[in-house]
Protein backbone atom coordinates (compact mmCIF):
# COMPACT_ATOMS: atom_id res chain seq x y z
CA UNK A 1 0.00 0.00 0.00
CA UNK A 2 1.33 3.42 -0.91
CA UNK A 3 0.85 5.88 1.95
CA UNK A 4 -0.50 9.03 0.22
CA UNK A 5 -3.35 7.17 -1.51
CA UNK A 6 -4.68 5.42 1.61
CA UNK A 7 -5.85 8.56 3.41
CA UNK A 8 -9.26 9.48 2.01
CA UNK A 9 -12.10 11.54 3.45
CA UNK A 10 -13.00 8.89 5.99
CA UNK A 11 -10.88 7.19 8.68
CA UNK A 12 -7.58 5.76 7.44
CA UNK A 13 -7.53 1.97 7.01
CA UNK A 14 -7.32 0.12 10.30
CA UNK A 15 -4.33 -2.19 10.58
CA UNK A 16 -4.47 -2.57 14.32
CA UNK A 17 -5.86 -5.43 16.41
CA UNK A 18 -7.43 -2.91 18.80
CA UNK A 19 -8.50 -0.43 16.09
CA UNK A 20 -12.10 -1.62 15.72
CA UNK A 21 -13.12 -0.45 19.21
CA UNK A 22 -11.53 2.97 18.62
CA UNK A 23 -13.30 3.34 15.26
CA UNK A 24 -16.61 2.24 16.76
CA UNK A 25 -16.23 4.87 19.49
CA UNK A 26 -15.37 7.62 16.99
CA UNK A 27 -18.34 6.76 14.75
CA UNK A 28 -20.89 6.46 17.60
CA UNK A 29 -19.70 9.78 19.10
CA UNK A 30 -19.89 11.59 15.77
CA UNK A 31 -23.33 10.24 14.82
CA UNK A 32 -24.58 11.19 18.31
CA UNK A 33 -23.10 14.70 18.10
CA UNK A 34 -24.59 15.28 14.62
CA UNK A 35 -28.00 14.12 15.88
CA UNK A 36 -27.76 16.47 18.88
CA UNK A 37 -26.59 19.39 16.74
CA UNK A 38 -29.35 18.96 14.17
CA UNK A 39 -32.02 18.21 16.80
CA UNK A 40 -31.30 21.21 18.99
CA UNK A 41 -30.83 23.40 15.88
CA UNK A 42 -34.31 22.49 14.62
CA UNK A 43 -35.78 23.10 18.09
CA UNK A 44 -34.11 26.52 18.17
CA UNK A 45 -35.56 27.48 14.76
CA UNK A 46 -38.99 26.21 15.87
CA UNK A 47 -38.82 28.45 18.97
CA UNK A 48 -37.74 31.46 16.91
CA UNK A 49 -40.81 31.13 14.69
CA UNK A 50 -43.35 29.88 17.25
CA UNK A 51 -42.56 32.52 19.86
CA UNK A 52 -41.60 35.44 17.60
CA UNK A 53 -42.77 38.92 18.52
CA UNK A 54 -46.11 39.85 16.99
CA UNK A 55 -48.49 42.75 17.51
CA UNK A 56 -51.11 41.89 20.05
CA UNK A 57 -49.03 38.96 21.31
CA UNK A 58 -47.91 39.07 24.94
CA UNK A 59 -45.32 36.97 26.68
CA UNK A 60 -46.80 34.69 29.32
CA UNK A 61 -44.84 33.38 32.25
CA UNK A 62 -47.58 31.47 34.01
CA UNK A 63 -47.68 28.37 31.76
CA UNK A 64 -46.46 25.07 33.17
CA UNK A 65 -43.02 23.92 31.95
CA UNK A 66 -43.13 21.38 29.17
CA UNK A 67 -41.76 17.98 30.17
CA UNK A 68 -40.24 17.34 26.72
CA UNK A 69 -36.91 19.22 27.10
CA UNK A 70 -36.34 17.57 30.51
CA UNK A 71 -36.98 14.17 29.00
CA UNK A 72 -34.45 14.85 26.19
CA UNK A 73 -31.85 16.06 28.72
CA UNK A 74 -32.20 12.88 30.78
CA UNK A 75 -32.02 10.71 27.63
CA UNK A 76 -28.82 12.50 26.51
CA UNK A 77 -27.17 12.03 29.91
CA UNK A 78 -28.13 8.34 29.99
CA UNK A 79 -26.83 7.79 26.46
CA UNK A 80 -23.54 9.53 27.32
CA UNK A 81 -23.18 7.35 30.42
CA UNK A 82 -23.86 4.26 28.28
CA UNK A 83 -21.11 5.26 25.79
CA UNK A 84 -18.71 5.92 28.66
CA UNK A 85 -19.35 2.64 30.48
CA UNK A 86 -20.11 0.45 27.46
CA UNK A 87 -17.51 1.66 24.94
CA UNK A 88 -14.92 4.06 26.40
CA UNK A 89 -13.99 2.23 29.59
CA UNK A 90 -13.51 -1.18 27.93
CA UNK A 91 -11.36 0.44 25.18
CA UNK A 92 -9.33 2.40 27.72
CA UNK A 93 -8.82 -0.60 29.97
CA UNK A 94 -7.70 -2.76 27.03
CA UNK A 95 -5.18 -0.18 25.89
CA UNK A 96 -3.92 1.10 29.23
CA UNK A 97 -4.00 -1.88 31.54
CA UNK A 98 -3.95 -5.08 29.43
CA UNK A 99 -0.33 -4.83 28.29
CA UNK A 100 1.14 -7.77 26.38
CA UNK A 101 3.74 -9.92 28.02
CA UNK A 102 7.27 -8.57 27.53
CA UNK A 103 8.55 -12.00 26.47
CA UNK A 104 5.97 -12.35 23.69
CA UNK A 105 6.33 -8.81 22.35
CA UNK A 106 8.72 -6.83 20.19
CA UNK A 107 10.25 -4.41 22.69
CA UNK A 108 11.13 -0.92 21.52
CA UNK A 109 12.09 2.39 23.07
CA UNK A 110 11.04 5.58 21.33
CA UNK A 111 12.67 8.86 22.27
CA UNK A 112 11.13 11.93 20.65
CA UNK A 113 13.14 15.07 20.02
CA UNK A 114 12.77 18.21 17.94
CA UNK A 115 12.16 17.00 15.20
CA UNK A 116 12.75 13.28 14.92
CA UNK A 117 11.98 9.91 16.47
CA UNK A 118 14.88 7.95 17.94
CA UNK A 119 14.18 4.23 17.98
CA UNK A 120 16.11 1.78 20.17
CA UNK A 121 15.94 -2.01 20.02
CA UNK A 122 17.45 -4.13 22.83
CA UNK A 123 19.27 -6.43 20.40
CA UNK A 124 19.94 -10.16 20.78
CA UNK A 125 20.30 -10.09 24.58
CA UNK A 126 16.82 -8.61 24.93
CA UNK A 127 18.11 -5.98 27.37
CA UNK A 128 18.14 -2.28 26.59
CA UNK A 129 21.55 -0.69 27.07
CA UNK A 130 21.90 2.04 29.66
CA UNK A 131 21.37 5.56 28.43
CA UNK A 132 22.75 8.71 30.01
CA UNK A 133 21.74 12.26 29.13
CA UNK A 134 25.40 13.31 29.61
CA UNK A 135 26.43 11.09 26.68
CA UNK A 136 23.98 12.62 24.23
CA UNK A 137 25.72 13.92 21.10
CA UNK A 138 24.88 14.36 17.43
CA UNK A 139 26.09 10.84 16.66
CA UNK A 140 24.52 9.38 19.82
CA UNK A 141 21.14 11.11 20.08
CA UNK A 142 19.78 8.93 22.91
CA UNK A 143 23.03 8.92 24.92
CA UNK A 144 23.58 5.15 24.73
CA UNK A 145 26.40 4.11 27.10
CA UNK A 146 28.57 1.82 24.95
CA UNK A 147 30.56 0.75 28.03
CA UNK A 148 27.47 -1.07 29.20
CA UNK A 149 27.66 -4.69 27.93
CA UNK A 150 23.94 -4.81 27.19
CA UNK A 151 24.26 -1.70 24.99
CA UNK A 152 26.72 -3.26 22.55
CA UNK A 153 24.10 -5.17 20.58
CA UNK A 154 21.42 -2.47 20.72
CA UNK A 155 20.13 -1.27 17.37
CA UNK A 156 19.27 2.40 17.09
CA UNK A 157 17.66 4.15 14.15
CA UNK A 158 16.57 7.64 13.33
CA UNK A 159 12.84 7.75 12.52
CA UNK A 160 12.86 4.21 11.05
CA UNK A 161 10.51 1.94 12.92
CA UNK A 162 10.38 -1.73 11.95
CA UNK A 163 8.40 -4.47 13.63
CA UNK A 164 6.81 -7.76 12.64
CA UNK A 165 3.13 -8.21 11.83
CA UNK A 166 0.76 -10.26 14.07
CA UNK A 167 2.93 -9.82 17.15
CA UNK A 168 2.39 -7.30 19.95
CA UNK A 169 4.78 -4.37 20.11
CA UNK A 170 5.56 -2.97 23.54
CA UNK A 171 7.10 0.47 23.34
CA UNK A 172 8.36 2.87 25.97
CA UNK A 173 7.83 6.45 24.92
CA UNK A 174 9.77 9.45 26.20
CA UNK A 175 10.97 12.84 25.02
CA UNK A 176 14.28 14.68 25.19
CA UNK A 177 13.01 18.22 24.98
CA UNK A 178 9.35 19.25 24.71
CA UNK A 179 6.00 17.47 24.58
CA UNK A 180 5.50 15.55 21.34
CA UNK A 181 2.76 13.12 20.39
CA UNK A 182 3.54 9.79 18.80
CA UNK A 183 0.88 9.07 16.19
CA UNK A 184 0.51 6.18 13.76
CA UNK A 185 -2.94 6.67 12.21
CA UNK A 186 -3.28 3.22 10.62
CA UNK A 187 -2.52 1.59 13.98
CA UNK A 188 -4.87 3.86 15.96
CA UNK A 189 -1.96 4.69 18.26
CA UNK A 190 -1.58 8.19 19.65
CA UNK A 191 0.23 9.06 22.85
CA UNK A 192 1.96 12.18 24.16
CA UNK A 193 5.70 11.89 24.73
CA UNK A 194 6.44 13.91 27.85
CA UNK A 195 9.94 14.91 29.03
CA UNK A 196 10.78 13.15 32.31
CA UNK A 197 8.19 10.41 31.81
CA UNK A 198 8.47 6.90 30.38
CA UNK A 199 5.07 6.01 29.03
CA UNK A 200 4.36 2.43 27.95
CA UNK A 201 2.22 1.90 24.86
CA UNK A 202 1.42 -1.16 22.80
CA UNK A 203 -0.19 -2.27 19.58
CA UNK A 204 -0.42 -5.23 17.27
CA UNK A 205 -0.47 -4.84 13.50
CA UNK A 206 -2.64 -7.12 11.40
CA UNK A 207 -1.22 -6.33 7.93
CA UNK A 208 2.18 -5.54 6.48
CA UNK A 209 3.07 -2.31 4.65
CA UNK A 210 4.89 1.00 4.74
CA UNK A 211 3.32 3.85 6.70
CA UNK A 212 4.21 6.99 8.57
CA UNK A 213 4.60 8.28 12.11
CA UNK A 214 3.38 11.82 12.64
CA UNK A 215 3.91 14.15 15.55
CA UNK A 216 0.41 15.12 16.74
CA UNK A 217 1.46 17.83 19.18
CA UNK A 218 2.65 21.25 17.99
CA UNK A 219 6.23 21.08 19.23
CA UNK A 220 8.13 23.88 17.50
CA UNK A 221 9.01 25.33 14.11
CA UNK A 222 9.85 21.97 12.57
CA UNK A 223 6.72 20.21 13.87
CA UNK A 224 5.34 19.50 10.39
CA UNK A 225 8.61 17.86 9.33
CA UNK A 226 8.60 15.51 12.32
CA UNK A 227 7.62 12.40 10.44
CA UNK A 228 8.93 8.90 10.83
CA UNK A 229 8.66 5.79 8.74
CA UNK A 230 6.92 2.63 9.81
CA UNK A 231 7.56 -0.69 8.18
CA UNK A 232 5.29 -3.52 9.25
CA UNK A 233 7.28 -6.56 8.15
CA UNK A 234 6.69 -10.25 7.76
CA UNK A 235 8.73 -12.17 10.38
CA UNK A 236 11.27 -13.03 7.64
CA UNK A 237 11.61 -9.40 6.49
CA UNK A 238 12.01 -8.28 10.09
CA UNK A 239 14.70 -10.89 10.76
CA UNK A 240 16.53 -9.81 7.59
CA UNK A 241 16.29 -6.12 8.53
CA UNK A 242 17.57 -6.86 12.05
CA UNK A 243 20.47 -8.88 10.64
CA UNK A 244 21.39 -5.96 8.33
CA UNK A 245 21.41 -3.51 11.27
CA UNK A 246 23.50 -5.93 13.37
CA UNK A 247 26.16 -5.91 10.66
CA UNK A 248 26.44 -2.13 11.01
CA UNK A 249 27.18 -2.36 14.73
CA UNK A 250 30.73 -1.50 15.74
CA UNK A 251 32.36 -4.68 17.12
Ligand SMILES: [Cu+2]
Nearest residue numbers: 180215219226
Ligand atom coordinates in the same frame (compact mmCIF):
# COMPACT_ATOMS: atom_id res chain seq x y z
CU1 LIG B 1 6.97 16.81 17.82
